[in-house]
Amino acid sequence: MSLTWLSGEEAATALHGGVELVRASLSYLRAEVGPRPTVPTGEPVRDDARVGCGDLLAEPQWLAATMRDTGRQLGTEDPVVGASLFVQNYAYRVFTLAVASVTVAGVLPDSSPATMAVSMRRGRPSSLAYLDARVATLDRAALRSDPGLGDVVVAALLEIVTTHLTPLVDSVRATTRVGTRLLWGNVAASCAVAFRTVEGVLGSWVRPLGESFAEHSPATMDGLGSYLLVERGARHGWFWERTTCCLYDRLPGTVRCADCSRTPRDERRDAYWRSLGDD
Numbered sequence: 001m002s003l004t005w006l007s008g009e010e011a012a013t014a015l016h017g018g019v020e021l022v023r024a025s026l027s028y029l030r031a032e033v034g035p036r037p038t039v040p041t042g043e044p045v046r047d048d049a050r051v052g053c054g055d056l057l058a059e060p061q062w063l064a065a066t067m068r069d070t071g072r073q074l075g076t077e078d079p080v081v082g083a084s085l086f087v088q089n090y091a092y093r094v095f096t097l098a099v100a101s102v103t104v105a106g107v108l109p110d111s112s113p114a115t116m117a118v119s120m121r122r123g124r125p126s127s128l129a130y131l132d133a134r135v136a137t138l139d140r141a142a143l144r145s146d147p148g149l150g151d152v153v154v155a156a157l158l159e160i161v162t163t164h165l166t167p168l169v170d171s172v173r174a175t176t177r178v179g180t181r182l183l184w185g186n187v188a189a190s191c192a193v194a195f196r197t198v199e200g201v202l203g204s205w206v207r208p209l210g211e212s213f214a215e216h217s218p219a220t221m222d223g224l225g226s227y228l229l230v231e232r233g234a235r236h237g238w239f240w241e242r243t244t245c246c247l248y249d250r251l252p253g254t255v256r257c258a259d260c261s262r263t264p265r266d267e268r269r270d271a272y273w274r275s276l277g278d279d
Contacts, residue, residue, distance in 0.1 A: 018107030073123030185244030
């Protein structure tokens with residue numbers, strides 16, 4: 001079994017419909033189809049201006065300057081903290097939009113850097129654009145019921161790690177002395193939360209896709225987290241327990257993420273349990 005990829009006007013029509021369906025379900029996942037990048041190479045990336053992902057990742061010094069700027073907007077002068085949070089936010093946007101598109105709309109977009117642009121807002125990557133529409137379409141009902149099709153989709157999603165998120169990590173590390181496992185822990189958590197986000201909208205049938213993705217992830221993501229299913233009566237919570245810290249608590253306010261590895265395991269799990277409420 002394999003995916004059939006479309007291009008041209010047919011792909012653009014499918015992709016337009018897909019991103020609109022995603023926006024209807026998850027309003028903060030914003031994407032456009034077709035608009036070109038507006039930021040020349042090396043120039044500051046201002047809020048809402050589009051920068052080509054491939055262009056940005058190919059210029060590590062430009063990426064480093066962009067991360068310093070987004071870090072300052074978040075409240076840090078530490079380049080390691082800025083790089084960590086940039087990677088986490090960027091990976092989440094790119095990967096979640098792909099997962100949401102294929103599960104909500106049955107449309108899987110080409111997510112390679114050369115085909116995408118990103119816009120920043122308030123220190124974070126905030127919206128995406130698909131520059132050249134190339135998509136695979138599939139039957140959502142079949143995806144829910146056919147494990148073979150699920151395997152094909154997971155393999156295609158793993159390609160996003162290879163073609164887009166690996167170059168992101170490599171480009172960051174070309175200029176910034178930040179730990180490899182820290183950055184890959186952020187990527188792993190972002191991918192896991194993408195599946196959790198969609199599972200919260202579509203239901204438990206999404207879980208096997210997330211579990212399979214985690215099982216088949218590249219070696220760079222080994223040992224960086226695992227899923228945990230917590231049940232309380234009729235309620236359930238599907239969580240990702242990471243083994244590295246993203247450094248979010250080093251921003252003003254010192255707030256820790258709910259799944260922070262620095263929070264004791266029993267304390268985290270008690271919080272998960274309480275989040276399910278009472279029957």
